[in-house]
Amino acid sequence: MRIGKGEPSCRVLDSRNHTQMSSLLHNLDVLAVLGVFKHELFEDIKGALMVSHCYHQSEWQHELLCEQSGGAGHILTEEQFSH
Numbered sequence: 001m002r003i004g005k006g007e008p009s010c011r012v013l014d015s016r017n018h019t020q021m022s023s024l025l026h027n028l029d030v031l032a033v034l035g036v037f038k039h040e041l042f043e044d045i046k047g048a049l050m051v052s053h054c055y056h057q058s059e060w061q062h063e064l065l066c067e068q069s070g071g072a073g074h075i076l077t078e079e080q081f082s083h
Helices: 009-068 076-083
Strands: none
Touching: none
């Protein structure tokens, strides 16, 4: 680092440290915001997948029950369902 004439070295270092700290804090802020976005996005995707899975499982179970009951439209007991 080159220090200009008549400029105390501590002032240059303080200015440089302040700039570096500001940059680091800005980067940390950006990373924190990105972390929040990432968390929220993954939670939204996870929630959507869970809802979709539950819906399809319910649909599949209904179709299976209809097939096992011969399409008569009545619900099987747990004992009939497990066989």
